[in-house]
Amino acid sequence: MKKRFKTKGLFLALNIIGMSAFAQETSDAAVDSVITVNVKTAAPTFSELLVKEPAVQVIQSGTVGNASQLMIRGLSSINMNASPFVYVDGIPVRYTRSLPSFLSVFQPSRFNFINPYDIRDIKVVKEGKELSEIGGRGANGAIYIETDRGELGGTKIDFSAKFGVASADYNIDRMDASQFKNYLGNYLLENGSTQEELDQNPIFDTSSPLYNHNTDWLGMITRNARISDYHIKLKGGDGDTRYMFSVGYADREGTIKGSDMNQANLRFNIDYKLSPKIEIANHLAYTYAKVHYAEQGFNYSIRPLFNAVTKAPFMSPYLFSESGEISNRLADVDVLGKSNPISLVENMYNNNEDNRVDGNIVASWLMQPGTYLRSSFVFNYMNLTEKQYRPAYGIVPDLNRTRQNLKRNSSEATILWNTWFEKNGSFGKVNKYFGKAGLSVESYEEKAVFARKINAGTDDYETLDQGILDSASNSKYNSRLAILYLRGNVDLLNKINIGANLNIEGSSNFGREGRWGIYPGVDTEIDLLDRSKHNQLAFRAGWGRTGNNDLRGYYHYNLYSAANYYGYGGAYLGNIANESIKPEVTDMYDAGITLGLFDRKLVLNGGYYYKSTSDLITQRTLPIELGLDPQFENNGKMASQGIEINLNATLINQTALSWSVFGSFSTLKNKVKELRNEDIVKSIGGVSTIASVNESIGAFYGYKVLGVFASDEAVNLQKSDGTNFKAGDYIIQDINNDSKINDLDRQVIGSALPEVFGNFGTFLNYKQVSLNALFTYAVGNDIYNSFNQQMHLMADYSNQSPDVAGRYISPSSPGTGLSRAALDDPSSNGVTSDLWVEDGSYLRLKNITVSYEVPIATRMAFFRALNVYVTAENLMTFTKYSGLDPEVVTTPDPMLRGIDFGASPLSRSYIVGLKMSF
Numbered sequence: 081m082k083k084r085f086k087t088k089g090l091f092l093a094l095n096i097i098g099m100s101a102f103a104q105e106t107s108d109a110a111v112d113s114v115i116t117v118n119v120k121t122a123a124p125t126f127s128e129l130l131v132k133e134p135a136v137q138v139i140q141s142g143t144v145g146n147a148s149q150l151m152i153r154g155l156s157s158i159n160m161n162a163s164p165f166v167y168v169d170g171i172p173v174r175y176t177r178s179l180p181s182f183l184s185v186f187q188p189s190r191f192n193f194i195n196p197y198d199i200r201d202i203k204v205v206k207e208g209k210e211l212s213e214i215g216g217r218g219a220n221g222a223i224y225i226e227t228d229r230g231e232l233g234g235t236k237i238d239f240s241a242k243f244g245v246a247s248a249d250y251n252i253d254r255m256d257a258s259q260f261k262n263y264l265g266n267y268l269l270e271n272g273s274t275q276e277e278l279d280q281n282p283i284f285d286t287s288s289p290l291y292n293h294n295t296d297w298l299g300m301i302t303r304n305a306r307i308s309d310y311h312i313k314l315k316g317g318d319g320d321t322r323y324m325f326s327v328g329y330a331d332r333e334g335t336i337k338g339s340d341m342n343q344a345n346l347r348f349n350i351d352y353k354l355s356p357k358i359e360i361a362n363h364l365a366y367t368y369a370k371v372h373y374a375e376q377g378f379n380y381s382i383r384p385l386f387n388a389v390t391k392a393p394f395m396s397p398y399l400f401s402e403s404g405e406i407s408n409r410l411a412d413v414d415v416l417g418k419s420n421p422i423s424l425v426e427n428m429y430n431n432n433e434d435n436r437v438d439g440n441i442v443a444s445w446l447m448q449p450g451t452y453l454r455s456s457f458v459f460n461y462m463n464l465t466e467k468q469y470r471p472a473y474g475i476v477p478d479l480n481r482t483r484q485n486l487k488r489n490s491s492e493a494t495i496l497w498n499t500w501f502e503k504n505g506s507f508g509k510v511n512k513y514f515g516k517a518g519l520s521v522e523s524y525e526e527k528a529v530f531a532r533k534i535n536a537g538t539d540d541y542e543t544l545d546q547g548i549l550d551s552a553s554n555s556k557y558n559s560r561l562a563i564l565y566l567r568g569n570v571d572l573l574n575k576i577n578i579g580a581n582l583n584i585e586g587s588s589n590f591g592r593e594g595r596w597g598i599y600p601g602v603d604t605e606i607d608l609l610d611r612s613k614h615n616q617l618a619f620r621a622g623w624g625r626t627g628n629n630d631l632r633g634y635y636h637y638n639l640y641s642a643a644n645y646y647g648y649g650g651a652y653l654g655n656i657a658n659e660s661i662k663p664e665v666t667d668m669y670d671a672g673i674t675l676g677l678f679d680r681k682l683v684l685n686g687g688y689y690y691k692s693t694s695d696l697i698t699q700r701t702l703p704i705e706l707g708l709d710p711q712f713e714n715n716g717k718m719a720s721q722g723i724e725i726n727l728n729a730t731l732i733n734q735t736a737l738s739w740s741v742f743g744s745f746s747t748l749k750n751k752v753k754e755l756r757n758e759d760i761v762k763s764i765g766g767v768s769t770i771a772s773v774n775e776s777i778g779a780f781y782g783y784k785v786l787g788v789f790a791s792d793e794a795v796n797l798q799k800s801d802g803t804n805f806k807a808g809d810y811i812i813q814d815i816n817n818d819s820k821i822n823d824l825d826r827q828v829i830g831s832a833l834p835e836v837f838g839n840f841g842t843f844l845n846y847k848q849v850s851l852n853a854l855f856t857y858a859v860g861n862d863i864y865n866s867f868n869q870q871m872h873l874m875a876d877y878s879n880q881s882p883d884v885a886g887r888y889i890s891p892s893s894p895g896t897g898l899s900r901a902a903l904d905d906p907s908s909n910g911v912t913s914d915l916w917v918e919d920g921s922y923l924r925l926k927n928i929t930v931s932y933e934v935p936i937a938t939r940m941a942f943f944r945a946l947n948v949y950v951t952a953e954n955l956m957t958f959t960k961y962s963g964l965d966p967e968v969v970t971t972p973d974p975m976l977r978g979i980d981f982g983a984s985p986l987s988r989s990y991i992v993g994l995k996m997s998f
Contacts, residue, residue, distance in 0.1 A: 126194045126202065126225060131856055131926060134685075134726040134744030135206045135221075137837050141969040142248060142984035144305075144334035145341040145371035145432075147189040148969065150175060152206050152221025154720030154750045154833070155778070155974045156666050156693040158760055158771050159712075161630045162974035164221040165214065168194060169349075169363040170440045171458050172217070172494065172522070176972040178557070178632055179490060179528055182466040183430055184377020184765075185971050185981065190462075193367035193436045195328040195345040197240055197311040200228045207689070208624025208668030212601030215563060215583040216629030219666040219693065227363065228313070229349050230322030236315045236944065242993030244307035246953075248335040248985050250298055250385070250964070253881050254871070257294040257394040260879050264392070267874070270889065271903045283394075283415070289404040293396045297388035300397060301425045305333035307991060321352040335987050336374050336384055338425035343369035357446040362439070369434040374425060376983040378765025380870065381419065381476050382428065385982060388421040389871070390878035397422050412474050416877040423474030429467070429542060436462040450505045458496035465489050471539035481534040485544050490528035497521050500565075515568040522561040529554045557632050560588040577605045587629045587663065591636030594662025594714075599625045616676035620687075622669075629663040631697060635712045636661055654709040662714060666693040672724075681730040691720040692753075700757045717753040718777060722746060736847050743840030750776045750833050762975045767864050768912050769975050770828065778975040780830040780864050782912030783821070784813040788899055791891045797821055799907065808888035808900025809907040810915075830917040832968075832978025835860025839926070848933040854926045858966070863920035864912070865963050867982030873910045874901035920978065922959035922966040928952050944997040953989040 127148040130136045139149040155162050163175040173190065181187050203224040205211060211218030255263060265278055278284055283291045311328040328345040347365045354360060380386045395414050399407045410427075411420050442456040468486040470478070478484070500518025507513065533547035562585070569579035583599040603622025609615055633639075639655035672687025696716030702708050725745040732739040752771050760771040761781060770781035789795050792807045797814060799805060800822035815825045841854035871881040886896030899909040931949035959966045965985035970976050 125189065126191055126196055126199060127189075129196065129199070129202055130204065130223070132742075132744075132839055132841075132854065133204050134724050134746050134838060136204060137746075137834065137858070139967050139969055140986055141967075142335070142965060142986040143186065143373065143376050143969075144332055144339050144984075145186075145188055145369075145373055146376070146969060146983075147176065147187045147191075147972075149972070149977070152204070153668075153689055153691055153722065154748050156219045156691060156718060156720065157628055157664060157696065157974055158716065158718075158777060159697050159699065160628050160664065161972070162220055163972055164223050165217040166191070166223045166225065168225045168438070169227055170442070170456055170498075171363075171438050171460055172496065173460070174630070175223075177490075177492075178526065178630075179488075181377075181971065182432070182468065182486075182488060183373070183375050184379045185969075185983070186373055186376055187969075187972060188371060188432050188434070188464070188466075192343045192369035192434060193345065193365055193438060194225060194227075195311060195326065195347065197238075197313065197328060198227045198324075198326050198345070198347050200226045202226075207603070207622055207670045208626070209579055209581055209601035209603040209622045210624070211626040211666075211668060212583060212599045212624035213565070213567065213581050214626065215565075215585040215599040216561075216587060216597055216627040216663045218599075218624075218626030219628040219664060227347060227349060227365075228315070228324050228326075230315050230317040230324045230351060232317055232319070232322065234316055237998040238311075238313045238315075238995065239998075240309075240311045240993065240995045242307070242309045242991050244951075244989050244991030246305045246307060246333075246335060246987040246989035248302070248964075248987040250302055250335075250985075252298065252389050252871075252964070253883070254389050254879050255393075255882055257292075257392075259882065260392055261291075261394055263880065263884065264877065266889075267877070267901050270901050289400050289406075290396065291392075291394050293394050295393050295395060295397060297391050297393065297397075297421050298385075301337050301384045301388050301421050302335055303333070303337055305335050305987065307332050307989065309993075317351075319353075321350065323351075324349045334373070334984060336425065336984055338384070338428075339371075339373050339984075341369065341371045343367065359444045359446075361442040361444075363441075365436075365438045367434070367436045370431065371434075372429075372431045374428075374430065376981070378866065378981045381478065382424060382470070383982075384421050384424040385984070386867070386870070387419050387424060390880070391418045391421060392416055392877075392879060410474055413476055417476060418878070419476045420474035423471070427471050427474060427539075429469040432464055432466040434462065434464050436460070451501075451503045453499075453501055455499040456497070458494065458498070461491065461493045463489070463491045469542040473539050481550065483536045483539065483547065484532055484534045484550070485536070485542065485547060486530075486532045487544055488528060488530040491526070493525045495523045510574045512571040513568070514570075517566050518564075520561075520563040520565070522563075524559045524561070526557040527555070558588070559632075561629075562586045574611050575607045579603050581624070585629075589629055589631045590662055591657070591659035593660040594636070597627055597629070597663050597665070599627060601625065614676075614679040616674055616680065616683075618674040619672075620674070621671040624668050625665060626668065627663040627665045628693075631661070631663070631712075633712060641709070656708065656711065658711065658713060660714075661697070661712060662695060664693055664697055664714070665695050666691060668692075681733065683728045685724075685726040687724050689720075689722060689724070693718045696755075698755065698757065698760060715757060716755045716771075718751070719753050720748060720750045722748045738845045739842070741840070741842045744838040745836065746838050747836050748833060749835070752777055760975070762973070764971065764973075764976050764979060765866060765981060766910075766912065767866055767979050768826070769979075771975060772828070775828050776831045776833050778832055778977050779828045780832070780862065780912065780917055780978075781826055782829050782914065783810075783826060784829060785913050785915050786811040786813055788888050788894065788897060790894050805907055806900070807891065808902075810899050810909050810913070812913075826912075829912075829914040830862035830864065832861055832863065832920075834858040834921075848935065850929075850931050850933075852927070852929045852931075854928075855923060856926045857921075857923045859921045861920045861978060862917050863961060863963065863966065863968055864979045865916045865918050865961075867964075867980055868918075868962060869910060869916040870982075872898060873905065874899075875903065875905040875910060918962060919960050920966045920968070922957055922961065924954060924958075924967075925956040926954060928955065942998060946994070946996050948994045949992075951989075951991040951993070953991070954986050955988060 137151045166173045205222040309330040313326040315324045326347045331342045333340045351361045375383045399409045438460040440458045445453045466488045470484045472482040498520040502516040504514040531552045532550045534550040536547035564584045566582045571577045581601040586596045601624030605620040607618040638657045640651045641654035643650045670689040675684045694717045695714035698715045699710035728742045730740045768781045769778045798820045812821045837858040839856045844851040887898040888895040888900045929951040934946040936943045963980045968980045970979045
């Protein structure tokens with residue numbers, strides 16, 4: 081495949097380039113990353129601030145409101161959550177929710193409640209000892225976010241605003257009206273129609289006003305999107321009280337019509353002293369967010385983008401009268417069975433509304449110098465309402481459902497009490513110590529209610545009051561978590577730091593035998609140079625045990641499932657209690673070096689990690705005669721390892737001119753080490769992946785295509801039903817040489833995990849002008865291009881890629897490698913195969929920002945600062961990948977990454993912003 085040059089973009093501004101280099105915490109042995117937010121040009125979401133972090137792979141979605149995909153040091157689970165846990169001002173938040181997405185693969189972001197302008201810093205925790213501190217939640221890494229706080233002095237006001245426009249590259253190869261009409265005629269002939277039938281078909285009547293258009297369906301559903309964001313922050317305080325209050329509002333459109341997002345944020349942080357020894361800190365926040373979105377996944381029947389690309393361009397978007405005059409009413413489903421794409425973006429309605437309240441109150445008592453007793457009380461509540469309204473007119477029916485209204489209300493609530501005792505001090509002249517012991521108790525509840533009504537009498541009602549009840553369900557999940565923890569470290573001679581941790585954790589998610597887990601960790605760092613000097617040479621090593629306890633199935637109980645038995649309600653035993661099921665356990669080993677030279681103008685961090693997960697929770701399939709569902713048990717091992725290098729260099733550091741560069745390089749090697757029962761195969765949208773020993777998790781699993789049968793005489797293979805393939809069908813590699821193609825002939829055909837990923841960039845400042853640039857890259861990851869597969873499938877009357885001109889037609893016209901055109905694909909030429917696996921490597925100019933610090937005249941002394949900036953996002957992408965975007969967000973499932981259903985690509989955006997300080 082030829083190397084391609086692409087320019088793409090992100091619909092929101094990611095302004096992280098001005099962030100400072102990652103700071104080393106000298107009080108801990110492990111070196112974690114602290115990101116300091118550039119409040120002049122804050123990013124639109126906190127996850128986009130992580131793009132510069134070396135250990136984190138951030139895969140962003142071009143779908144407005146969709147969550148980014150985060151991965152810290154590989155994957156460590158098959159059936160459970162694989163995203164990092166996030167703590168916001170001490171409030172624990174799951175990055176992904178357990179409920180399946182409401183529409184195919186759309187995962188609404190759960191972090192709209194964090195306005196990036198309110199973030200003071202972000203700390204990424206990835207090393208073993210620190211992860212052991214959070215016990216059964218640390219297997220996938222952790223992220224700590226601290227929001228801004230008040231400061232001593234009179235009230236200071238910061239006002240920020242930005243406006244922009246975003247456009248996406250929807251350059252999808254497809255036939256124009258004349259090409260498709262010619263293809264359609266040949267397609268009908270190749271599938272049994274006669275020339276006489278074609279001559280009588282009105283589609284091919286050149287005088288018909290219905291079928292002689294040249295409609296740009298894709299252009300009618302896409303747009304240039306608008307961006308606006310406003311934020312105001314007040315900070316101040318006196319000797320006893322300090323406060324920060326902020327209000328933010330953002331409005332963002334998607335590049336597909338009918339998609340947009342708006343949100344409002346309120347945050348109030350206040351610190352005050354009740355006495356010289358007692359202090360109280362409060363963190364309070366409220367957020368409202370609303371997202372309208374279109375189907376972006378594998379449900380192609382209601383995907384606006386797919387329908388716009390595959391609908392006949394010779395069709396009209398509007399109805400014609402009997403006299404042949406065009407009307408202003410949208411056309412219904414066409415004679416080829418395709419929905420009207422405009423109906424999908426204008427009349428079909430999908431949205432969610434998110435209301436969230438978060439709070440944390442921390443009390444601190446100074447018992448004596450260096451000795452504290454602290455206690456915190458955390459509460460949060462989130463309510464998410466998801467709706468879909470699907471009318472009948474203009475949209476292909478879904479089975480027996482001609483209209484439908486869906487609604488799901490879900491909520492999450494957390495109450496957490498944490499009390500701890502800590503002491504710090506010194507012994508000798510330069511030796512220091514720190515100790516901490518505490519108890520934490522958490523209660524979490526998650527509820528959801530779902531209902532769907534269908535076949536209402538008219539399209540005029542978007543309500544569950546109309547129609548027939550098709551399905552209804554509810555779910556409830558409760559968990560209790562108790563943690564007893566001990567932590568401490570000593571710093572000797574200002575050169576040696578030794579830390580240790582012990583977490584004893586009990587979770588209600590497991591039975592008696594597996595409820596309690598012990599998570600210890602140790603680390604050390606040795607500085608060969610005195611830390612008080614400007615240069616540094618330090619070595620570090622550590623180990624920590626953490627885990628994954630987010631099991632939600634109550635598998636330690638006997639569970640009964642409902643069933644329909646000849647029209648009567650019934651129940652069957654679906655799960656046999658497994659009292660010994662326990663959390664997955666991850667051991668993290670890491671070692672590294674930190675080198676700082678030239679007064680730390682050059683800082684190099686390098687390290688190696690090995691991450692081993694045992695007791696993987698897998699499903700054991702039982703004989704069908706037992707009548708039991710697959711049973712969950714601890715059975716399997718997986719490992720990830722890699723090298724991480726991070727470089728920051730200050731090349732020029734003068735009063736008027738400064739210039740620095742940075743870069744990171746991370747490798748990843750992931751393997752499933754043991755599965756004692758059998759391989760695990762998952763599928764989504766007809767694409768399969770596998771967890772198999774000695775393969776990376778979620779490897780693409782399908783067939784290898786060796787060519788196309790040139791004639792019936794050349795056919796030497798049978799389908800799984802025992803019938804022969806035909807000339808023009810794909811030749812599949814027969815793994816077991818039984819001359820029959822079935823599931824036994826599937827094999828690993830690619831992996832979505834990158835071998836290398838990272839970033840590099842620069843920061844240049846001359847007087848009041850600064851320039852920031854950031855590049856990101858990934859190498860060695862594959863993408864399964866399901867959208868491209870659909871554009872070459874030739875299984876119905878869809879518009880296709882112009883490449884199908886090279887399909888097999890006959891022995892005398894064998895084509896250039898594509899199968900025959902066959903209605904309904906009777907030979908399954910559209911199964912998962914290596915034909916659609918592509919190299920997903922890329923290099924992207926993620927962000928470039930030019931800002932200007934406006935000099936403040938004496939007569940304008942009420943201004944503290946005034947900064948204006950211009951940002952451009954995702955201007956260039958270098959890639960061989962033929963799809964819309966090499967950054968592919970599928971689902972949070974660790975087994976189902978890197979499958980491209982053709983979602984909106986990251987858009988190219990141009991933003992103008994300002995920040996005024998008073």
